[in-house]
Amino acid sequence: MSNPSYVHGVSATPLLGETIGQNLRRTVQRFPDREAVVAPFQGYRATYRQFWEQVSLVAQGLIARGVKKGDRVGIWSPNRYEWVLVQYASARVGAILVNVNPAYRLHELEHVLKQSGTSFLITAKGFRQANYVEMVREAVQRCPLHRETLVIDEEWRELLEEGRRAGAGALAERERTLDPDDAINIQYTSGTTGFPKGATLSHHNILNNGFFIGEALRYSEQDRVCIPVPLYHCFGMVLANLAITTHGGCMVYPGESFDPGTVLRTVEQERCTALYGVPTMFIAELEHPDFAKTDFRTLRTGIMAGSPCPVEVMKKVQSAMHMPEVTICYGMTETSPVSAQSAVDDPLEKRVSTVGRVHPHVEVKIVDPSTGRVVPRGVTGELCTRGYSVMLGYWEDPHSTRQAIDAGRWMHTGDLATLDEEGYVNIVGRIKDMVLRGGENVYPREVEEYLYTKAEVADVQVIGVPDIKYGEELMAWVKLRPGATATAEELRAFCKGKIATYKIPRYWKFVDTFPMTVTGKVQKFKMREQAIAELGLEAAAKVKTA
Template sequence: MSLPSYAHGASPVPLLGETIGTNLRRTVEQFGERDALVVRHQNFRATYCELWELVERAARGLISRGVKTGDRMGIWAPNRFEWVVLQYATARIGAILVNINPAYKAIELEYALNKSGVALLCLARGFRQTDYLAILSEVRDRCPALRAALVIDNDWNALLADADSVSEEQFAGVEGKLQFDDPVNIQYTSGTTGFPKGATLSHHNILNNAFFTAEGLGYTERDRVCVPVPFYHCFGMVLGNLACTTHGACIVVPAESFDPLAVLETVQQERCTSLYGVPTMFIAELNHPRFGEFDLSSLRTGITAGAPCPIEVMKQIQTRMHMREITNVCGMTETSPASTQTGRDDPLEKRVATVGRPFPHAEIKIIDPVTGAIVPRGVPGEQCTRGYMVMLGYWEDPDATARAIDSTGWMHTGDLAIMDDEGYVSIVGRLKDVIIRGGENVYPREVEEFLHTIPGVAEAQVIGVPCPKYGEEVMAWVRLRVGETLTGDDLFAACHGRIATYKIPRHWKFVDTFPMTVTGKVQKFRMRELATAELRGASA
């Protein structure tokens, strides 16, 4: 009889029972003179002692401006050193940092501010072509909880100066009352599946998730971690910033937003040992026309996360980018975010074809999405996660929380996964992404993996679209390599006889880009909307 699809990440290393501020203090005591933060596009460098001093002054400045424990403070900015300072400053006074997507427009900003009750908004003047000040002016009268706004570009020095009006004793009194189960962060889900909800995370949630991520990567104070992913998302602020500071490693920020050339330049100049990204970022770096000019030999490890990484891409990361110890991490905002990770010394097959085994102190089970019963190993089902990393809930949304976390504490992820006999998990798709074509289940990930093996294909995404005959039909969106001229007929011929006929895409769409969130996740729900409208228009 096959084992059930359940595994527990047993660990001899205990969970950290402390706040983020307490953890940072210990790192500063150990590694105070080592680099803590390098932000290349701002020419900013700080040791741990210097970062600690900045964090304390910002924290006292926030207190002077009326920010209290439990208040929500929004941050709306691309990656910059002030973002990192405010992340730790809010944690040290017990304010709840509300991460606001840099790509938000007026309606989305208004929703996030009102839903979470932001009292103080710290914002950049703008990002790319978006004028944040104009957008804020448009919505501010409709945000009754918003007491004040602080424009980082204009008011940063004034905030630090305000620290003088708050004594060290007053600050220590505030910090000393904090508990590690207190909420410290609200993150709005990235929108790959629709309307965002505010996942509420505690010190205990994200500090431990960061710590065990760093343990899995083998971080020490000698590591320098290139973080090109946005801070507003768990990947950047937890697996990036917090993971570094739990182990005394250096956070290295290449640009305010993702730029493949800036990443390559930064890795070489700062001798980074670790690099993060979603698969589309690694693809952009590998395909950059100047890739061969850069010495990336300092790299040894890193993380690919946010979306399944095609096997061929993973192999190139390991070889061409020297990241022999690259790890896959999988999870979601609601699980702080990581729940599985591959090991740095796992066999190549496991590191390219799975997202690893359960995190230390985490439980994973795979269930039948209809009956809720645990399925045997090797059988696909919905992945559920339980443990310290599961969020406190969706902010002021008990109904959505109850739909996501069941009565026994399991977070239902919506991921379709398979667990093998050794406890490794492979993601085969999303529950909402499974294509049911004439009664046959087609898993987009499987088709995408095959399409990535076809010469000339740079990237492929597979979705289901309505079909009167079969209910759904398979469609592939394909981005070709520069100079390639493949057609749908060419790709069909490459598939024929190599994968089952019902899995071969019936529709092909050639694109230069895909609809994406700011974190680089492909929005398949948006692809389905666009494709369905186009197909209906073509048949009209």
């Protein structure tokens, strides 16, 4: 066999062998007077010294409320500075932080609280049209381990006062009992397929992943990072917060949730050096009416991740948004999350067409999904990863853990990828998203990338729908640029002669939005369900699943 699709991240920089609290203490000692957190919409600013003092009060308050090492402490809130304080305070008391998706409703909330055994829940009063307090009141009646709820909007100051009265002695004693390998966080997978499972992560998992992400971005105490991605997700909690605090930078939160205009204003007013987002966020910013008058000159870098990054969008972000060093990250919640990342000085072609190379201290291999054998370089297969970043397991779900992590501790991602001779990883798509049309394997991302090159197309998602003759046919959901027009016939003609005939979508649907998770991941299974109903393909679906 030619060179196998296996690579490991060689690094002269060792892994951090400390807890999140120990690492934060070192940062505070180095940069006590640098800004650590800014939330303009809350009128909140804190230096690292102030941040440490407030984290300590929250931690002391949690201990005073009876939170023990290993207890699950849930947090249900949109982006706020209090969320960040709870993240670091829970780590310092050895509690396991349970991240609750702000978009959840009663059934999902109850599942997470019950499955994780959350005993102490910190919640906002509500978000958008959702009344969190009412849902919590109902859900906890069926959660036997739940004992206390704290509403941020009403009881936050009381928690801080309790922490102040309790003093630092119990916290210092608790911190001496902690170990970097302790479970510290449960992050529920997005639920784009099936019911969410709780990926259980340690200090060692997420602290090191955040640190090496920051190293790749060349972060220092001079960096100010605009964070419009949700904190409950690893994108906000690890790629942002832990990457920043391990390097002494400043975390800047533009709002409770994503709003493109607010992001643009925050970048300019706070003189941010980095900006994060999923591709749909960057697309919304590029198309916003205020884009042309926004000063991006302080920006240099950032992260685009969460879903495949269209090449054309990446090029515009690099140039029009003054982010020549923007990087792409690839990973999954179960791997803390990043396994591969492009470098700020990678060749342009590599930065727009791949997800970079394997992270330090991480192994990656590409295997044939049917045999498990490593494939040659350049051949498509399932990406598997191993190393410090692989989760401890799914919380109290050994069966699902064994399905995801094999006997060799390789995490099977379910993503189709290739590895080139230089070690760059290209994500082709999801195994479940691959379309089998008349015996031909079609990777939707390949078709999407081509359609992105048409000027009128702002965003596009390609799915497979059932077909009696071919098994599956392609369908493209297309979002046009403001003011642009195009027909299915025009787009079909655009494809003809440029991509193989079997890759040209048979069905076309023009939309303003796609069904998405709160983190911006497109839910293709929902698109497929909707398409089957709208196109009357129920009979074909039954044939395919028979």
